[in-house]
Structure formats: C-alpha cells, structure tokens
Amino acid sequence: MNNLLVLYFRLIILVLVGFTLGRKLPVKVTRYLGQVLFWVGVPISIVAFLRKAELSGEVWIAPIIAYLAVFLGIILVLIALKTKKCFTQTPLQKSTVGSFILTSIVGNTGYLGFPVTLSLVGDSYFAWALFYDLLGNFFAAYGLGVLIGARFSDRIQENWQIVKAILINPALWSFGFGLAFRELAIPDFFAALLDISAMIAISLSLVLIGMRLSQLNSWDNLPLVTTSLTIKMLLIPLILGSALPIFGISGQAAKVIVLQMAMPPAFATLVIAETFNLDPNLCVSTLTLGSILLLVTLPMWLWLF
Numbered sequence: 001m002n003n004l005l006v007l008y009f010r011l012i013i014l015v016l017v018g019f020t021l022g023r024k025l026p027v028k029v030t031r032y033l034g035q036v037l038f039w040v041g042v043p044i045s046i047v048a049f050l051r052k053a054e055l056s057g058e059v060w061i062a063p064i065i066a067y068l069a070v071f072l073g074i075i076l077v078l079i080a081l082k083t084k085k086c087f088t089q090t091p092l093q094k095s096t097v098g099s100f101i102l103t104s105i106v107g108n109t110g111y112l113g114f115p116v117t118l119s120l121v122g123d124s125y126f127a128w129a130l131f132y133d134l135l136g137n138f139f140a141a142y143g144l145g146v147l148i149g150a151r152f153s154d155r156i157q158e159n160w161q162i163v164k165a166i167l168i169n170p171a172l173w174s175f176g177f178g179l180a181f182r183e184l185a186i187p188d189f190f191a192a193l194l195d196i197s198a199m200i201a202i203s204l205s206l207v208l209i210g211m212r213l214s215q216l217n218s219w220d221n222l223p224l225v226t227t228s229l230t231i232k233m234l235l236i237p238l239i240l241g242s243a244l245p246i247f248g249i250s251g252q253a254a255k256v257i258v259l260q261m262a263m264p265p266a267f268a269t270l271v272i273a274e275t276f277n278l279d280p281n282l283c284v285s286t287l288t289l290g291s292i293l294l295l296v297t298l299p300m301w302l303w304l305f
Helices: 002-024 027-052 057-083 094-105 113-120 126-151 159-167 170-180 188-213 222-247 251-261 268-275 280-304
Strands: none
Touching: 002 113, 002 188, 002 280, 027 126, 027 170, 027 188, 057 094, 057 126, 057 222, 057 251, 094 126, 094 222, 094 268, 094 280, 113 126, 113 188, 113 251, 113 280, 126 170, 126 251, 126 268, 188 280, 222 251, 222 280, 251 280, 268 280
C-alpha cells in the first residue's frame, strides 16, 4: 500500500507538472524532450536497470506472453466488431477500425509501464518488464501495428521505411548492449551516475506523458473508446493473468506481467494512426481516458494478483 501511494504521488505530481508545462510551452519542446528520451534517456535507463535485474531462463517467457496478449486482443476485437453492439457509428469507417484494433492491442509498457513496475515491484524483476516491452510489445507496435496501419490506410508505404523504423530504435540496441556488458565491472562513481541518470529519465518520461496529454482534446466515439479500453485494460490482463500459472509464472514475476498487460494504450498508436491516416481522434480519446482509468485499475490488479 505504501508503494502504491508513493507511485500515485509520483504519477500525479509529475504528470501534472508535464501537463502544466505542455499548456505553457511551445509544442516543439514536447517533441524535443521526446527525442532526448528516445535517443538518450530510455537507452541509459535500460542499461542501468539491466545491471541490477535478475535474469533467469524463465524471463524469456515474457515476450511470448506479450504476443499472446496481442493475439487475444485481436480475437476480442473481432468478436466486438462482429457483434457491433458497442458502437454508435454504423458502419464503421475503415480508418476507425484500424485505430480501434491498435488501441486494443498496443500498450504503454515503456514510458508508463517501466515506472509503475519499478515502484510496485522493484528493480530485481525489472528484466521481465524489459523483455515484455522490447522483445514483445515493441514489435507488436512497430511490426504488426505498422502492418495494421498499412492494411487500413489509403496511403502506400515503402517497406524499407518500416524496416528502418525498427532497426534504428536505440532501445533495442541498448538492450543488447546492456545484456552483453551487464557483468562488466565499472567504478562506483560511474555506477551511481548511471543509476541517477536512469531515474531522471524515468521521471522525465512521466513529465512527457503529461505534456502529451495536455495537447489531447478529443472525446470522439465514447462507446468505441470504452470497448477498446475494456479489451486492453481489463479482459486481456484478467484472462491471461489467470493463465500465467500454466506457464510456471507466479509471484513477483506474474505481477510484472499483469501490470504490463494492464497498461493503457501507447502513444505509438497515435503516431501510427497519424502516419497512415487512420482515425487519430479515436486514439486521442482512448489514450486520455485510459491514462485516467489506470489510477482505478492498478489497486484491483494488485489485489487480484
């Protein structure tokens, strides 16, 4: 309970700081901060936390669970689209269907999932969150997510642009570097500096979320939004979380996986929607409401698991 209260304090304060800054500062500041975190902050934090994380053979199950979560999400989306009882727009536009699928399967397991995991579980099991995000959710977003964007878009995309976006991602490179050199001895001063830099990056990621939320102001198609969040933040973690013992996952590791599955939709869904001319308004509404809903669902998942 103490960890949860501390987490809520950090989440609310840092996101509010970002929200205030986002309202007052030019939009380009948000973009610059995102670039700094993307190229420097997140890679440093990955290397730092990998040095303290406990790695075992079981940790490689994390990305498998991530892919199962995506697969389950697609099944639930197809069921929802088939019933159409939750939608007010009939028939749904092709672009809206694409955004609906994206927000139902791609979670914010990095910028939001990492600080939540660190606060509630600690860094010993942080590798489970890293493996889930970088080897699972990342490819779901920029692999399958991009394919979905292209499938439901009227724009023609070059295949090399998709491959390039995946290959140049610094988080993947830092993940490989961190694994290769995690046992390398470094002076205590540099180790402490690395840890401080990582915590600053995690805090700035929450500020960035607030800045981005301050620039979102759309609440279109609320029934579709609530359906997407029900699939992404309730049904997927509940169903797969209950099945984790089948894979031999329990205790703190199971808690990390459930928390990652329960994250709200990622900002990557909005990026993909804008890139492929889908329905960015639906993504905006889902991102906003999902970020608020997380404050309600976190205690529930901690109690259940």
